[in-house]
Every structure is written in C-alpha cells, then in structure tokens.
Amino acid sequence: MGDGNDGFGLEHLPYGVFTPNAGGEPRVGVRLEDDVVDVGALLDDEAFRRPSLNAFLAQGPDRWAQVRGRLQAALGNDGVGAAPHRHPLSDVTLHLPIEIGDYVDFYSSIEHATNLGRIMRPDAEPLLPNWRHLPVGYHGRSGTVVVSGTPITRPSGQTRVGDAAAPSFGPTRLLDIELEVGFVTGGPGNALGDAIPVEKALDHIFGVTLVNDWSARDIQGWEYQPLGPFLGKSFATSISPWITPLEALRPYFVTGPVQEPPVLRYLQAPEPRNVDLHLTVDLTPAGKTDTFTISRTGFGDLYWSMAQQLAHATVNGATIRPGDLFASGTVSGTEPGTMGSLIELTWRGARPLDLAGGITRAFLEDGDTVTLTGSTPDHLVTLGEVTGTIVPARG
C-alpha cells in the first residue's frame, strides 16, 4: 500500500488506449505498475494496433482470457522480453479507450434512490412502486462520454428558480457529481429480439470502469417530466482511461443484498452476484492544493447487480454491441459521508460540507476538481481513477 504501483500488478492488467509522446498512432496498452505495455507490439497482433478497444471487445471471452494469459506470461517473472514495449505513464497520452455505442445509466442503489426520493418528494413514499421490481434505467448520451482529465465546462440551460412564473437561462447553479461503476460489453452479443439470460450475462461483460455522471440538478429538475433526464446529464460523463477486465475481479464477487419482494425469474441472478469494491470521492477546491475525501462507500451492497442490469436491458430483445457502456447509477450507503453525490451529501445544499479553513461546498464551484477512486478491499486491484476540473460556463 501507499506506493504508486499498488493495485496495478499482474493480477490486474487493465486495458486502455495510448499514444507515445514521442510520436506514433493511438494503440491499445495494458497498465503494469507505472508503465503502459504496447500490446500490439508485444504480441504482434493487429487487433491492438487500433485507436480503441472495440475490435478486441468484439472477440469475446475466450479470446479475452487467452490474451490475458499471454500477457501475464510475457510480463511475469522478469518479463525481460517485454522491456522494449513498456512506456512510462509519464511518456504517453491516454485516450478514451472505447468507441461507445449506447450508454445506459441505471439507478441501482437503494440507498441513493431512497435519498433522492426523500429530497425530491419529501411527502411521499421515497421508492416508487416499480423500484424493487426492476432496475430502473435510461439512456444517456454516448457522444459526450469523455476520458478522465477532460475539463468539464459548466453547462448552461433552462431552470426555474423557486416559484418563478417562467424559467430563466444561465449557467447551472447546482453542478453535481455521481459516483458510479460502469461495465463495458463485448463478444458476439445477441440477435435482435433475443434476450440475454441473467445466467449468461457476465459472459457478455468485458470489464468495468469508474464513471462520473456529472449532473446539473437545476436543469434536470425543470426538464425531466415526463421523459427523464436529458440536458441535465448530457453535457459530459467521465470514465477512466483504464478498463479493468472482469476476470481480474472474479476473486471479489460477493453475495448481494436479499431482494424483497423476490424478483421475477428473468432477474434471478446466480450468487455471488456483486463485486466488492471500496469507492471514494475526493474534492480539491478551486485554488487549493489540499484534497478532501468527501465520500467513502462500497459497491458490494448494490441492490441490482451488473448481471441483472444487463438481463433487464435486453429482456425486450434489444441488442447490445461491443463497447456499450452500462453504469450503475450513483452508489450510496446509509451513513453520513457514504453518499455518491453532493445532492445527497449536502441534502440539496441545506447542509454544506465544511471542508477546512472556512472552505464549504454545497455544489461544485468553478476550479473545483473531483476525483473518483476505487479498489478491491485488499488493494490488489485499483480501478483507474476518474478526475475532472470544472471550468466556467461559456459565452
């Protein structure tokens, strides 16, 4: 623990896309410690001499396992032969690793859905009647999924302030984050009209990434009836440059929470169905160098698992493609300081966070940097971090 290589050993080997700063084309790499290994060069394989993981994603789980085995063999022990193909992270530029087909965002944390219900509809039952029966979700904008490090421009849009008779236009006042874990699909997929059974769902999942689903709560609050979130979310969603193979997380599967009432047959996932990950949200306030951890939470208790999400999303016969992204929705716990969004952590701004030295935050200010991190409890697998800094609204 504590040195920069933790969680990026041979057990992990997450995939990304990089360009050496010395020149050349974007290509697929795996991260090993503080280096990036050029996979196409090491394995002499054209599938990795591409600007995205999609060709490899399309090849399916047998091929993913084979390549992982070859990489572990080639890089294991001293891995001397691999040396010419290793680039220090400081000598490369990392890119968005996937051409994302469709992006679906779920609402899978019962704690988050309950908190939001209490904040948005204080006089009603916090969970809507469908929530325990299906993983509620919707489609987001795949074209504005960006790689970690991309600056996030404060979005403008329509909001209605208080009881104003008419909406007004301007930069969002309630800019928020959502701490999520997403998965990326691959393999041959399904034919239009066929569902993916919950028992087979994990065979269609290549790996996972942290996701920050940036949210403008005032824009969202005014626009979302009756068709759901649109511009309050579509300005940007950040993912990690590193996709952690599901294979690296196999030792960390844990039993998920009991679902009551029992779910319909097509959602009955084999146990253990969840992945045990510890997640954190760090905030570096504008103009400061100090970073404050504002949330620590766990992914192992998520109500709706990845397999359930994918089985649900395809039960109507909708197809998936290699490179589709499915995100969990905000991951929150029940205790103070375990919630994955500012709207929950500050109860819609009513209880601003007191960081230190008079610095408080209800929502994000220009210049703030938010960084999501995650790892297995033993720190052997560290998810690639997702960071972004807020820049002022334009024009």
Added chain:
Amino acid sequence: MGDGNDGFGLEHLPYGVFTPNAGGEPRVGVRLEDDVVDVGALLDDEAFRRPSLNAFLAQGPDRWAQVRGRLQAALGNDGVGAAPHRHPLSDVTLHLPIEIGDYVDFYSSIEHATNLGRIMRPDAEPLLPNWRHLPVGYHGRSGTVVVSGTPITRPSGQTRVGDAAAPSFGPTRLLDIELEVGFVTGGPGNALGDAIPVEKALDHIFGVTLVNDWSARDIQGWEYQPLGPFLGKSFATSISPWITPLEALRPYFVTGPVQEPPVLRYLQAPEPRNVDLHLTVDLTPAGKTDTFTISRTGFGDLYWSMAQQLAHATVNGATIRPGDLFASGTVSGTEPGTMGSLIELTWRGARPLDLAGGITRAFLEDGDTVTLTGSTPDHLVTLGEVTGTIVPARG
C-alpha cells in the same frame, strides 16, 4: 401522381446504402425514379464506396451542395453517361444508411403531448409546466435503430395489469407505433462546451427520414417513473433506407405556429422554421392484403421545429456527431384520424378502429404491417417509406 416514380425525380435524390444483388460491397446510392445510382462509381469518389453515409455526412454543407449539383448535372437531361451506374431497385438490397451515433427523441407536437396528458393524467392539466418552454426530449437506443422492412419482434417485459399487487412478465399487450420525422446531423459539429445557435442549426442538418418509434405502452407505463421510457421503446425504431437531403425540402419551409408564452432567446428560430409535409399511417392487418389508412396528418404545424430541437439539445455544450439522429416525437393533429399513434387514435384502446369487414384494432396484432409515408404537398418529394411487420414474441 400515382405511378411509382412520383416524388423521386431530380428535385429529390435521397441518399441510401445498397448492395447489388449480383454481388459486391455495400455502397452509397441515390434514388432516381425506380433506380438506385451508384454514387461512388458515377463520381469516382471514395467517400461513397463505404457501407454508410457517415463519411459523406462528416464533410459538411458545402460539400453536400456540391455533390448534389454534380449528381443533378450528371443525371439530368438524358444522363446517358450515368446509365451503367443505375440499378433497378428490384436488383439491390437496401441497408440502414447511417451508423447512428446518438438517437434523441423529442415530444414536439403539442397535439400529441396534450392527447397523452389527457389519456395518462385525466384529472390534471394535460401539458406539464415545462412543455411550452422547451422541446422535451430524451435519449433512445441507437443500436436498435433498424432499416424499414426489418421484422419487429413483439417485445416481452414487465407490466402491471390493472391494480395487481405485483408486476408480471410476458409479451406486451399494447404494441403501438409512433409516426415521426427525424433529422440526421453532419458537418464539423461543435466543440464540447459550445452550443449550436438556433440561427445556425440547419447548417448542421444533412437530411430527414420518416421514423417509426415502436412503443410497448404497458411496459413503458410501468417502468417510466422517474427516469423516462427505456424498454418500452428500446426494442426497435425503424427508419427509411432513404435520407432526404434538407436541400430538397428548402422550397417547402413554412412559418411555424406562434409560441405563447414567447420562448427564451436561444430558442427563437428564424422563420419560416417548419417543413410542410403530409404524413400517413397505413395498416395492413395480419392475413389480409387490404391496406387501411388510419391516420393522415401534417408536419408543418409542429410546435418545436428541427432548428429549435438541435439548438436545445446542444445549449448545455453537448456535442453532436455526423450520423446522430433526432426525431420529432409523434406527429399528431387535433381532428379524429390525424393522430400518429394508436394510443391516441383509439384513446388507449377504448375506441378500437373499425377497419372493415369486422376487422378492428386497438393495438397491433402479430402479423400486422404498418407503413409510414410522407411527401411534400405537391408530391414532388416523397419521403422513403418506413414499413415493418410484427412477428410473435420469442420463447
């Protein structure tokens, strides 16, 4: 009028992607009368020797105008030199013409939104408070946009029947259509964080297509709170194989309806902002050869225009890509028989359509075929039709 060539003359020249049945690779074509012209062969241009229009879409409006001019010149008069590059429609297979990036569906018809409000919330004001202030919209699933002619498998999913305590699983009982007009974007697009001004929006629009946004009303009704439609829509959306260039529709722009209250500055579109198209929905009941026109409506009165839709969708800085699809939402009028969905035409099944000879329909039955058509009032430009036949739910 009346022969098969109407609306596919030199004034139109819609673009598609085809493969000659005699063999070869998919390539770009334009339709002229009952032929498809191989554009890459005729113009000796690599941009058209592709399996989608996307490369051409990316080139932008100056290039689109230039190519259209060259095609009209080459195909005009006798166009003798073009003859070797013309294939009868009966000798080709048509494909989905675009690799669709993101698919956004709006809710732009005030008549449709009012009807749905009355049906869904009979005791409340039919239009929600935001409706007249912004074009309400949401993201659909781009990966299940299919080309006209693709069979539509009846989707299964969760529904709650009446006041049942729990949902049940099975094929939808309320399978519906939505008659829509969509537009396809192209050109250099915008940078992340920059809006597309409403005055410039049409420069980013390559062309239009009819859209059938198939809908399972019972699945949608149970799932859609609070994040909007998901599986009730994502099983399939059909578009035409032919994209009509916006340029071909320039003579048919008309003034849109007055918007009251006035809209915010960023939505104030130059007039004429709407396109005058006549639209119809035809139904061929299962096992019959007779076709019944169940709806005739107009696109010229749409409350929110294409330019307003695109300005709104990007006002938060969200980018567009060549090949994004934005659909109008169901186009409905105020009179009986002018509504673009069965839920409206039959008032959620309460008043089934009486077709003829004892054939009635509340919602779609297996074997039914629905065909959408559209044209300019003078019939000089006929939109490519969109048809689909319902096949039974799977296993």
